[in-house]
Amino acid sequence: MPAAEPVIIAIDQGTTNSKAIAVTAAGAVVAQGAAPVEVRTPGPDRVEQDPEQLWDSVCAAVADCRRTPTGPVQALAISNQRESVVAWDRETGRPFGPVIGWQDTRTAERCARLVAEPGADDLVRSLTGLRIDPMFSAPKINELLRTAGAPVDRIAVGTVDSWLCWRLTGHDHVIEAGNASRTLLFDVDRLMWSHELLGLFGVPESALPAVINSDTRLPTRTELPGIEGRPEIAAVLADSHAALYGQGCTAPGTAKATYGTGSSVMTPVNDFDPEPSPVPTTLAWLTDFPTYGREGNIVSSGAALAWLAPLLGLASVADLLALAGSVPDSGGVSFVPAFGGLGAPHWLRDAEPTFAGLSAGTTRAQLARAAVDAVAHQVADVIDTITGEGVAIDQLRVDGGVTASTLVMQTQADLLGLEVRVAPVPEVSAVGAARLAWASLGAADAWPDLDQDPAGVFAPAIGADEREARRDRWRTAIGSARR
Structure with missing residues (x-):
């Protein structure tokens, strides 16, 4: 009896649930799992989540996926909700408060004040392509830094991919470039944090993660349920970007x-x-x-x-x-x-x-x-x-x-x-992350175009x-x- 094909476990951490799928090098989804995530709205302009529950939901989704036997796990891939931000203690790993969700608008007044400053919105658009808006991460990051109640050198802050990578790698503080581009702090032409934007939003670079390529391979030190050993992370993509990649939309038109x-x-x-x-x-x-x-x-x-x-x-x-x-x-x-x-x-x-x-x-x-x-x-x-x-x-x-x-x-x-x-598969963001992960491992040549x-x-x-x-x-x- 032939051995089962190796798989990548792709994790898709979304707003209302976390999902995990096992994907072969040929693009076949051979197992899947999911776990719900609570979204809290403690005020009309507030949307929050529990960082620990996000992590627990990822573990539960992976455990659910691994109930279906597959071949050996070659690597992990991550797709994540964008713009939502987390702050935690560099020494203990404990969150300083809730995730501030991408739908949260508590920073609307601050954003309006910044837009009113001469040249501020033009600067943001010229470097990031985006406009000053409470949906994006920078004003949320400033809010977390102000309310953390800890010295800046103790605070690590990042988007959801940063939080998951920290937990999986044993404290590597990183952010994938596409996620970084949604913060209003990243110069998307020069591909680096912008000191001008950091100053505008009051965010010290020392609190931010190191920016990595989408297909950077990261060793892990945390075991996930049902997975032998500690397979590396081979790709990270923001969820919308992962869906674009998974759909095969890689060329204009x-x-x-x-x-x-x-x-x-x-x-x-x-x-x-x-x-x-x-x-x-x-x-x-x-x-x-x-x-x-x-x-x-x-x-x-x-x-x-x-x-x-x-x-x-x-x-x-x-x-x-x-x-x-x-x-x-x-x-x-x-x-x-x-x-x-x-x-x-x-x-x-x-x-x-x-x-x-x-x-x-x-x-x-x-x-x-x-x-x-x-x-x-x-x-x-x-x-x-x-x-x-x-x-x-x-x-x-x-x-x-x-x-x-x-x-x-x-x-x-x-x-x-x-x-x-x-699309013929429902979990396109997870599929896109898996597709890039297999490419990172040099084994995505047989991947089908979902559009076919x-x-x-x-x-x-x-x-x-x-x-x-x-x-x-x-x-x-x-x-x-x-x-």
Whole structure:
């Protein structure tokens, strides 16, 4: 009997759960596991998690995955939620407080003050491609440093990949370059921490991790459940970047959308473009050379569906999607899920959640359908902005839980006027991290392109006039969501 093929265990630490998959060198997912993660909202502008629970959930997900026998584990790969930040004691490893989540907006006032400073936003955009916004890590890092209650030389701070690498390696304080690019502290052209940005946000470089390439190999000193020995880490990617890599979108003209709590819409580009844009340039990954991407981040997509379902007396998002599919359209109702404001391409942090076009005859099903439309409209806003600035996109490759809904996917194709192709595996971020890890080990030549065998292909089923009418109603609703 032939021996089982070696695998890489890819860990995907996300906002609401941690997942682990075992992937062969040919790209086959042969085992998987998951564990939930609690998200706390102690205030209207606060989103927090427990750093120890994040680590425990990773261990639980790996243990769940390892219940399925596989070949030997060659290495580990990490994909992680971005922009969320952790601070811990360099000597004891104990966190100084909760993770401040990427959705957290407690630093909005400080960000507004910085934007008002002459030249500050221009400086940030020219070096990072991003704008000053509470979603990104730098203002959160400053908050953690201020509230840690410890000398700066005792504080280690980083994004979630930094925290996981610290725990796995036995105290190596590192951050992967793509994650670093989301902090507002990293010069994505020179590929180093920027002293100008560190000064602007009040962050000492001594508290920050060392920046590593995405395919850097790190020895580990911590055992994970069900894994013999201590296999090295062979790749680290931020989750949206990992999905781009996993989808095979490595050349201009391709684009992906990942639907989760929020959504990420991203397309690779050849060079860093510091010119201001509502859909900025970011660093996708760094291997032998940097690969950049144009990306728009949507704050609330799956989260909006989860919020609306119980209000309509429904037990789950699946029930909401079924209800939405029972009507041909929203009856003129638009829903703008501006929880925490709107991200790209609008960047309206003071926008408020809004229903527009309501009437006495509006039904629960039409409200549900408006929520489905909102998920697709927000993605279309980003794609329309990118293509309007001269970047050609001929199809959209999609992943994430909501892609199981034919209604959402058909709506997406209709509102974009583009073909939408659904990934054949649900855990594309983890698959992307595994793909890069196998490449780091020199064994990814046989890896298939996920686009060659999509789970579904959706072509536009409405004409240009109807598409534009629906998009116009959405734009009007966006206007009414402004304070």
